Amino acid sequence: MKSRGFTLIELVVTLALLGVMALMAAPLAELSVQRAHEQELRLALREIRTALDQYKAAADRGLIERKVGDSGYPPNLETLVTGVPNQKSPGREPMYFLRRVPRDPLVAVGGGDASWGLRSYASSAASPSPGVDVFDVYTHAPGNGLDGRPYRDW
Numbered sequence: 001m002k003s004r005g006f007t008l009i010e011l012v013v014t015l016a017l018l019g020v021m022a023l024m025a026a027p028l029a030e031l032s033v034q035r036a037h038e039q040e041l042r043l044a045l046r047e048i049r050t051a052l053d054q055y056k057a058a059a060d061r062g063l064i065e066r067k068v069g070d071s072g073y074p075p076n077l078e079t080l081v082t083g084v085p086n087q088k089s090p091g092r093e094p095m096y097f098l099r100r101v102p103r104d105p106l107v108a109v110g111g112g113d114a115s116w117g118l119r120s121y122a123s124s125a126a127s128p129s130p131g132v133d134v135f136d137v138y139t140h141a142p143g144n145g146l147d148g149r150p151y152r153d154w
Contacts, residue, residue, distance in 0.1 A: 031146075037105050038145050044102035045154060048116070048137050051080045051097040058095060063088055071121040073133040077101045106141035106151060116140075117152070 006014075052073060058064050059072035064084050066072060074080055074097075081101055083094030104115040117138040120131025128138060141151040 035146060040105040041139060041141075041151070041154065044105065045137065045139075047098070047102055048077065048080075052134060052136070054097050055080060055084075063095065071133050071135070073121055073135050075133055077116065077118075077134055077137070104139050104141070106139055 055064070055074050056072045059066055059070075063086050064072075065087050074084075077098075078101065080097040081099070083096040085092040086095050101116075107115050117128065117140050118130040118134050119125075119128035119136040119138065121133050121135040122131050123129040123135075128136065139151045139154065144150050145154070
């Protein structure tokens with residue numbers, strides 16, 4: 001007499017093995033999601049900082065109107081998107097430095113200036129604070145990256 005099918009023990013062992021494999025895969029999935037968010041943060045910071053540097057270079061070349069005592073950095077991040085008139089162009093065509101302000105991928109608060117921490121030219125790197133211009137940006141996200149450095153220091 002031959003029976004077909006699986007015994008209860010075989011089914012339990014199979015389910016146990018599947019459960020162990022799922023438990024091992026979950027941390028790897030979380031790690032890959034965190035890595036993707038960190039990569040997006042790096043790209044967003046690089047994009048904003050490059051635009052800030054381009055704005056400053058344009059101001060130093062006299063393409064952007066500066067008042068006496070200005071640092072040459074934009075007053076806010078939205079200025080990089082809305083543009084500023086080119087002082088050396090006859091038609092005063094606007095110069096744009098960003099298409100849009102990228103949002104902070106680690107913080108779920110709106111976009112633009114609201115999602116980034118702003119550091120003015122007059123504040124120190126150890127205790128950044130906003131001011132009349134935007135010299136640098138940082139994330140408000142708590143915790144450390146996979147490299148062990150706090151997100152705020154990136």
